[in-house]
Amino acid sequence: MSTTVTPSRPGPAPGLPRAGRTAQRRRGQRSRSDLLPALLFVGPATIGFLVFYVWPALRGVYYSFTDFSVLSPPTWVGTENYQDLIQDELVWNAFGVTAQYVLINIGAQTVLSLGLAVLMHRLTTSMAVRGALLLPFLVANVVVALTWFWMLDYQIGIVNGGLDWLGMDRIAFFGDSQWAIPTIAMINVWRHMGYTALLIFAGLQTIPTHLYEAASLDGSGEVRSFFTITLPLLRPVLAMVLVITVTGSFQIFDTVAVTTAGGPVNATRVVYYYIYELAFVRFDFGYASAISVVLFLVLASVAFAQIKLLRAGESDLS
Amino acid sequence: MPRHVRTMAALAVLPLAALAACSGGDSGSGSDAAPAGDTLSYWLWDTNQLGAYQACADAFTEESGVSVKIEQYGWDDYWSSLTNNFVAGNAPDVFTNHLSQYPQFAAQDQLLDLSEQVAADGVDLDQYQDGLADLWVDQEGARYGLPKDWDTIAIFYNSTMLADAGLTPEEMSVLEWNPTDGGTYEAAIASLTVDANGVHGDEPGFDKDDVEVYGLALAGAGGAFGQTEWSMYAMSNGFEYSDQNPWGTRFGYDSPEFQEALTWWRSLIEKGYMPSFEIATSGVSIMETYGAGKAAMVTEGSWNTNAYMTLEGVETAIAPTPVGPTGERASLFNGLADSVWAGTDNPDAAWQWVSFLGSADCQDIVAEQAVVFPAVQSSLDKAVEAFEAKGYDVAPFTVHVEEGTTHLAPIAENWAELNSLVTAAGERFLSFQRDADVYSEANAQVNALFE
Structure with a gap:
């Protein structure tokens, strides 16, 4: 995550004289x-x-245009890495798996945090309740991943124990290739939704309350107000939140590294993990850089598309 | 790979009090002594061994006046930290090295060739267990390390469950195995398996879809090494990793000996005696599973002896791996060594430290701590005694050395690529996406790496 700082340009001084050397x-x-x-x-x-x-x-x-193993100097190989990349099934697999992760992660996270933010906004003013939502975000990623890894263990985890007690079948959350990505995605939803909700909540506070009062005078209910007032006026904030969370989501690494290490087979070998393996396990830094460049281009286009499509620069307020 | 620890290893850095040591004294090593007051940095990854090597370092400082600063990183961080420090020019003077890693470092000119020093000091390479010293010599004859320890594989089992299943420790020590019906080994695994209704795996009415305790734990597909997973079956069935070792170029994953053994191994899943690959990879680690009483037997390496024997809530004993169709047991014989970084400022002192680590003096100290088996033959008895003093019978590990059934760990170039190819094949195989022929395809790709 990063924040952009636009240096404010000094505007024209008031009462600027038309001409004159002095x-x-x-x-x-x-x-x-x-x-x-x-x-x-x-x-x-x-x-x-x-x-x-x-x-x-x-x-x-x-x-990315070299063959580079860190310990010896890089040798120029032209576009060879990029040609290999197109034919590498694992690269395509990695982007596919990552896309699946982003869809589940962002989809669930955005809906849940929007809900949380609205609840925070409309139902409570208690700082304790609002602060509690942030708690998962304050725990380190790796600790969150490890804790869930233990809780979701097939044989000794408490979640599977609970499923068993309810008379349901146990689930191999990390070991079943159908479950692995959704599991990892939901762990990160759990960790990030409070934080995202806080960002959205800040956006909600910019919506003037008189709009809600006017709407309720006209007989609009909570649900209708949400879709006709809250969502449209929240658009610029939502766009910003989406750009940040989608970019972060594409860069999923730590949860995978701590739990599945890319497995079973290739089911969770996400782009970042694959890059890491190529570079730091197989010392193929040139090829790993080429994939990083492609990921950079993909992320840049996704962010650009989001900003354009969601018209992030303009507000419907006023 | 021997240290499967998935947990984020705590980064424990233990600086040694760098006291200016007293006189150099009468150092036994004939070569010119390094000036007193030098400090060497030394890295290792196993916290269990920290105490033993700290004791060695103290003895070394006493003798040579060179102080040693030991740093310890967890297995997962160790290799990336080491690589980063190679690049940054900050690597430790001396570090614990692994057979699967050193060919790559040697190829990148990061390791100091020790063959001259070994010759000049007249280091007796025959003092080590057979073959261990040869593993650290490359194809051009350069030596990149002196052996410090070795490990073999055995079975840790739950004594209470063994009694419940009506088996005796004596029976466990003479198990036989074959790929056709699994022999007495499979029979033992079957009777140790218990379903949710308390029915054992060899009794009628056993429900293989609702197993409470698996007879044998499963760690994973084992990659190209299969050290604790399948190597003892494949090799006791006549499998050889490659045409020659070290530095083989044609591999044997397409051989019937290998594929028969693995097909039998996988059949334990179908029979309900071993958890499925999905369950295994959804678990924290087999040590936790075993410790929670969800598995009765585990095939594991000697380096984990203390960890298993001290697990709370389960009573554990050790049995040797089964005798296979070759008429013998089989275990991989893997050993660590200490290497000197090529960029060290102090190659002489570094060599003295390596030479001390590889000497009977240091290895006796290590042996007394009963953590690993020392590479020096004369120190082995001391280690066995020290284990016995703790109440652990480690004969199932040493039996391989006594009977000559050790097989040196495979060493090859391109190991990282090779391992990732065979790992992918193994995971497809073990999850029933493919049959054993997937290994033949991977083997062809592996051989192509060397053409």
């Missing part, structure tokens, strides 16, 4: 004196961005 010079002086503090504020972030994001990303793109 006025122009004065404006020039103003700009110069603004420039230094501006650079001072933007500088640290820019340096970090260049050193930790742009430069590694460019290196990654370069490595």
Whole structure:
């Protein structure tokens, strides 16, 4: 997850004179004196961005055209990695599995957090209740994954014990290829939905209450108000939340690494895990970089499409 | 791979108090002693062994004046940390190395060739258990490590369940196995299996779809190594991993000896004596499953002896792996060694430390801790005694060394690719998506890696 900071540009000074050398010079002086503090504020972030994001990303793109095993210098191989990639069944499998994960994860998470956010907004003002929703998010990913891994164990897990007690069949949550991805997706829904709900809740607070009052005077119920007022006015916030959560969701790694390690067979070998295996287990950093570049392009197009389709830049309010 | 620990290994870094040691004294190693006050870094992954090697390090510092700083990372973090530190130029001077990893590091010029030092100091390579020292020599004759320990495979079983099934420990020590009907080994597994109604696997009315206690636990498909999963069956059926070892180039996963053994092994799932692949991979680990009394037998490596014997709530004993159609038992014989990083600032001191780790002096210290079996032959008795003092009869592990039924672990180039090909085949096989012929397809791909 990342936040974008748009440096605010100084607007035209009020009462700007039409022309004149003195006025122009004065404006020039103003700009110069603004420039230094501006650079001072933007500088640290820019340096970090260049050193930790742009430069590694460019290196990654370069490595994707090489055969590189880290310990010996890379050798240029042109587009060979990309040609291999198209024919690699495991790459296609990885993108398919990841897409399945994202659909389940984002679908369930968005609906549930929207519900939670509305409940928070309309039903309670208690900070304790609102804060409690955040709790799962405060637990480290790996700890969440391990805890669920234990609870969902086929033979000794409490969930299967419960299913047994209810007279239902036990389920091999992580071992059955039909169940593995939905299980991992739902674990992460559980962890992230409170956090996502909080983001949406912040959006809900921007909707003026008088709209609801007017609607209820006109005889609109809670359900109708939700679909005709809340959802349309929430659109820009929802778009932002979706861009962030979808991008994060595509990058699923830790839960897989801790529980299934890509198995059974290839059922949970998601893109990031496959990249990790290629790079850090098989030392094929060139090929792993090529897949990372493809993933980057996919994510960029998905985010772009979301922003365009959901018209994230404009609000229906006003 | 021997350390299956899935849990996030706690990163325990134990810095050794770097006290300026006293005199160099009369160091036994003939070569020029390193200047006192040097510090070496040393990495290992097994917390169980930390105490033993700390004791070795203290003795070494006493003798040479070189202090050793030991760092320990869990198995999962160990190799990626090591690689990162190779790249960063920060790797430890000396580190514990594994047979499946070192060919790759050697190919990348990260390991110091120790053959000259071994010759110059006249290290007696015959002091080690047969073959262990040869595993660390590459095809050009360069030596990348001195052996420190070894491991074999045996069966840990639940003594209480054994008595319930009407079996005796004596019967467990003479089990025989064959791929046709499974022999007395399968009979034992069957009678140890119990369904939800308390019916044993060899009794009429056994419900194989509602099993409470499995006779034999299943860890997974075992990849290309199958060390604790299937190697003891396949090799006692005449299977060889490759045409030569180390550095084989033609592999045997398409052989009938291999495929018969694995088909029998998988049949235990159909009979309800062993959990399905789905159940196995949906479980935390077989040690927890066994500890919770959901499995009566586990095939495991000697490095886990203490862990199994000290499990609470179950009473455990050890039995040797069964005798197969070849008329012999079989176990993989795997050993760790200490390697020197090529980028070390202090190759002389590093070699002295490796040489001390591989000496009877250090291995006697390790043996007394009863954690692993030392590579030096003369230290073995001390280790067995130390295990006996704890009340563990480890003869089922040492029987392979005494009877000569150890098989050196396979070492090959391209192991990472090879392993991922055979792993994928094995998981399809074990989950009944494919029959054993899937291994023949994988084997063809494996052989193609070496052409």
